[in-house]
Amino acid sequence: MTPTLDLVPIWTVILGLGVFFYVALDGFDLGVGMLYNFAPDRRARDLIMNSIAPIWDGNETWLILGSVGLLAAFPVAFAIIIPAVYFPILLMLLALIFRGLAFEFRFRDAEHRTLWDHGFAAGSAIATFAQGVILGAFIQGFQVEGRQFVGGSFDCFTPFSIFTGIALMFGYALLGAGWLVIKTEGPLQDWARALGRRALIGTCAAVAIVSLWTPIIDAPVAARWFSWPDIAWLSPVPLITLGLAWYAWRSLNNRSEYAPFVAALGLFVMSYLGIAISLWPMIVPGHFTLEQAAASQSTEAFLLVGTLVLLPVILVYTAWSYWVFRGKVRSDIGYH
């Protein structure tokens, strides 16, 4: 057989980016959804919802791409991970249904507005929590036989995964607050900054606890981070994270408009890198590496051709739609 180009690293990067785009984009609008519950009045709620109304379904689409991308690039990982987190996935999907429909229904179904307001906030919170549980369960690993998950459907709920669920709620809330600082002004912006500070404290505490908890329950992770010379190579990760946390705190307290969001994104990038470093090169921790789980070359190549053309196009028009709806949220565009 002639040696062919190994596409696995390319797909690892694409899938990694895809999942990150989902986390960053739907992350902030789920975060906005959670903060929505604390909004001072109806006018504020209208503005908050309008700040994400034109873009949320585009953001959520990355979830489809993430899940189908996992199926395409690393099928066995999909076949193991998804049934293993059966109930968190169910919770997430049902919560996303409520949340997504609240956008449309809230403005048209005036009699039940309170119901849809709660549906929007609770849906956002539950979906976020469920995603955090999935993340925690993924880090902990699954009971696998051959190419299938053989554990129980409730195994994924552990103290650790419940904690990562709560942690992600703080993280998304921070992203959401950063977004609202960009999109609002005046008292509403001050309100977003105040909530952002609380979310930041929660996020930092959660990141610190998860960073310590993971090596305690997982020896290979501990070996990766705390052995010499890795500890020297990897030390920038926690250091930069600390720096970003300080920068986020400062920007939430001064008048910067974009810095809180950027800093929050930076914190997500670093946490994401931290998880990737901990698990590398596994895609199903303890069982399958990226190479072992990869799809056939033909599958990877066939999908890569289109992805390399279409993904940049998607990024361009996603950027364009953000550009169209740039600036402070106006009360005369969108629902009102």
Add this chain to the structure above:
Amino acid sequence: MHLDPEFLSRIQFAWVVGWHILLPAFTVGLASFIAFLEGAYALTKQPVFLNLSQFWLKIFAISFGMGVVSGIVMPFQFGTNWSRFSDAAANIISPLLAYEGLTAFFLEATFLGVLLFGRKLVPPSMHFVAAVLVAVGTLSSSFWIIATNSWMQTPVGYEVIDGRYFPKDWFEIIFSPSFPYRLAHTVSAFYVTTAFVVLGVGAYTVRRGQTLAEGRMMLRLALWFLAIFLPLQIALGDLHGLNTLEYQPAKLAAIEGLWDGGRGVPASIIGWPDQAAERNLAEIAIPRLGSLYLTHSWDGEVKGLKDFPADQRAPVAIVYFAFRIMVGIGLLMLAIVATGLILMARRRLDGSRWYLQLCQFAACLGFIAVIAGWTTTEVGRQPWTIYGLMRTADSVSPSLTGANVVLSLLLYVAVYLMVYPVGLSLMLRAVWRGPGPSDEAIPIGAGRPKTPIDALGSSTAEART
């Protein structure tokens, strides 16, 4: 009681896909209709087209939102409940599903934002382009999903290694033998479904007497469209049936309720297929007619159910009746459209209240036919997920217990039963408010929020003045 995770997972899949398919059945056609209305307005500048476009956009926004969220559920079902199928078939079906996401979903989701909220922000030409791109997105979505489904129905272009399926020829995989027929028949069904909704809403609008111009336009557009597409749809259905005869003979035998194959087989009109006794009870059948329409020859040979082992037969009664419901509705639709055309020719369309009322009831016919058609083809494929190759029983996730699936199924049922009626009532409310410039007359700040489309209405009013 023993709870079978496979059976329950099938029910769950049927439940979530059944509700989901109602939305594409409507939005695929409606997106094209709105693009047509936007184009017609750009060309003619007649306000009736703009009013109609804004009216239907309201309804589209609700149904599309429901389509997005119920659609996100679907790919996860492959993983949560059908993980062995996912592992076996991923190398073939995953790129098709991924291409759907890449080409379609993003187009729709992104440009829908512009279509709904961007009329003030982008030039009119760009707004029309957004409408077209949303329509293209919905069609592209159908293309890839039907390609995936068709490969599962008529698998080709693959090789099997260790019980898993690997691609050999992508062109063959995408354009599998049943794909062109299934795609044409499905998209055309979606268009017909939407046209019947437009017909029904048009009839209601005319009957009510407000915004007459819009109502009359809807009636006529729908009738002319159906005059072409309904016969076409019936012809496409026939072709699809012939394709099934060739590639999925066991399914066709179940559709026909044909137990004993051979030459010159009868056409079963109606009866009760008894799977255990291997015959139809109380059957009315016409001798030799079956061979005629299946093979286009009086003594063409057709395989019967008994030509296949009992464990390779679909649940016959479900397939048999679902097919008859679909065909019955098709014929009923044909009668309604023919009547409408005759009334139109005699210039009595707008005054025939009985007919307008009939059209109102007929608005739901397409949806019933789509569900019946989908049931025919999906239940008819059983007991296979990949026809003739992988059994449904071997596809289900090994970790699931019956209790797990009961719990998830109950939650899906509860949420869908809560969400769908609200969505439907909101769409009906938009219909009740009606199209037209009356929107602009709704006072702002009277306790009722302006909807995005009302905002569009007032913005175009500004543009016109």
